Amino acid sequence: MVISIDIYILTFMPDLHGPDSHIVGRINIDRRSRVSISAQIARQLTWLIATGVVKPDSFMPTIANLAQHLGVNVHTVRAAYRQLADDGLVSMRRGSRTLVLGYDRDQAWSRRENRQSSFTIGVLVPSFTDYYAEFLDAISNASEVEGWLPVICQTRHYDPRVVSRDIDQLFSRNVDGIIVIHFDRPDRQTSDIFRSASDLRPFVFVDSTCADSGSRIVVDEAAAGFKAINHLIGHGHRRIGFVDPAAGWGVSRFVEGSSPALAAVGASIEDGLIVAASDWSLEAGAKAATQLLEHAKPPTAIFCAGDVLALGAITAIRELGGRVPEDVAVMGYGEIPFAALAAPSLSTTRLPADDLGYEAVRTLRRAIVTGAAQPPVTFETRLMPRQSCDCSQTSGSPAVR
Numbered sequence: 001m002v003i004s005i006d007i008y009i010l011t012f013m014p015d016l017h018g019p020d021s022h023i024v025g026r027i028n029i030d031r032r033s034r035v036s037i038s039a040q041i042a043r044q045l046t047w048l049i050a051t052g053v054v055k056p057d058s059f060m061p062t063i064a065n066l067a068q069h070l071g072v073n074v075h076t077v078r079a080a081y082r083q084l085a086d087d088g089l090v091s092m093r094r095g096s097r098t099l100v101l102g103y104d105r106d107q108a109w110s111r112r113e114n115r116q117s118s119f120t121i122g123v124l125v126p127s128f129t130d131y132y133a134e135f136l137d138a139i140s141n142a143s144e145v146e147g148w149l150p151v152i153c154q155t156r157h158y159d160p161r162v163v164s165r166d167i168d169q170l171f172s173r174n175v176d177g178i179i180v181i182h183f184d185r186p187d188r189q190t191s192d193i194f195r196s197a198s199d200l201r202p203f204v205f206v207d208s209t210c211a212d213s214g215s216r217i218v219v220d221e222a223a224a225g226f227k228a229i230n231h232l233i234g235h236g237h238r239r240i241g242f243v244d245p246a247a248g249w250g251v252s253r254f255v256e257g258s259s260p261a262l263a264a265v266g267a268s269i270e271d272g273l274i275v276a277a278s279d280w281s282l283e284a285g286a287k288a289a290t291q292l293l294e295h296a297k298p299p300t301a302i303f304c305a306g307d308v309l310a311l312g313a314i315t316a317i318r319e320l321g322g323r324v325p326e327d328v329a330v331m332g333y334g335e336i337p338f339a340a341l342a343a344p345s346l347s348t349t350r351l352p353a354d355d356l357g358y359e360a361v362r363t364l365r366r367a368i369v370t371g372a373a374q375p376p377v378t379f380e381t382r383l384m385p386r387q388s389c390d391c392s393q394t395s396g397s398p399a400v401r
Contacts, residue, residue, distance in 0.1 A: 310332030352382070
């Protein structure tokens with residue numbers, strides 16, 4: 001007689017639906033990688049702590065639990081936890097679970113001399129709009145030449161909470177440096193974050209009027225304002241309105257540069273003709289332009305500190321029954337890709353975004369090699385007169401009225 005016995009081998013597996021599931025289920029290892037398994041585990045856990053997925057005062061999975069899930073020796077996981085403890089991210093005590101302390105940027109990354117290059121850089125941008133497309137394209141191309149991988153983060157117009165989170169995430173990825181595009185929000189909390197972070201990594205601030213640390217690449221906005229307003233004056237305009245979000249912060253370089261051009265013809269910027277748009281959107285441009293046009297003595301021309309704002313202004317003028325440029329001339333700033341395709345084609349001052357992007361990468365390279373902030377580099381803009389200021393599309397000269 002043959003007796004058949006079915007044998008079931010029960011293997012303990014961690015509970016992926018338990019309190020540690022949000023951690024255990026996210027950790028994976030690559031056994032073919034040249035990076036040690038303990039280092040792989042430590043890097044992934046550092047990322048989870050830096051991003052806030054694993055919160056301070058919570059507990060890490062037990063060493064045995066995580067080791068079982070990954071199929072590795074408990075000593076490998078213990079080595080990863082020790083690395084986190086050395087970086088000040090967790091606290092390990094014999095007989096107790098590992099406690100998460102949180103991400104302390106200064107403590108975790110102050111030992112720069114022991115850090116190897118990751119060939120990765122961070123790029124912070126206010127928003128993902130067409131205005132920044134040329135910047136990002138140039139940075140991407142220049143980074144490829146350097147052998148760098150750019151990690152691009154949208155900061156929601158440099159909200160301090162978002163900036164702090166993004167920098168922690170980039171530092172946890174061991175980036176070699178960070179490029180910051182168009183930081184013009186004079187928020188003390190955000191400025192303090194950048195100031196402390198730039199002590200730990202090379203930073204390059206591009207077209208950022210509020211930067212007071214790191215390396216700087218500057219656009220002469222005062223000269224751009226002078227060029228634009230002087231051109232409008234050449235068309236006979238004396239009452240010129242301004243739409244610029246930075247005017248609400250008291251740092252509008254465009255307005256500063258415009259004053260000498262107006263003074264030269266006996267004019268000035270009158271009260272009520274400077275409107276601080278709420279942001280850089282079409283809607284904000286339209287709302288600001290409407291406010292200008294409802295003035296007791298409305299302007300005959302409007303300069304906007306961004307092309308998207310200018311397109312919004314054109315929309316508002318039309319909705320109020322006006323014509324561009326016959327009733328109100330409009331000029332923008334930045335030269336977004338479809339400025340020349342607008343109807344009427346948008347007069348603007350071209351921001352050399354492509355050159356700025358390449359120079360940002362070159363400057364960051366020099367800052368990384370030398371370990372020091374680089375001298376400021378200044379770029380000029382170029383006037384691009386078109387139909388919205390009453391210039392012919394081809395010649396760029398004032399049209400005959």
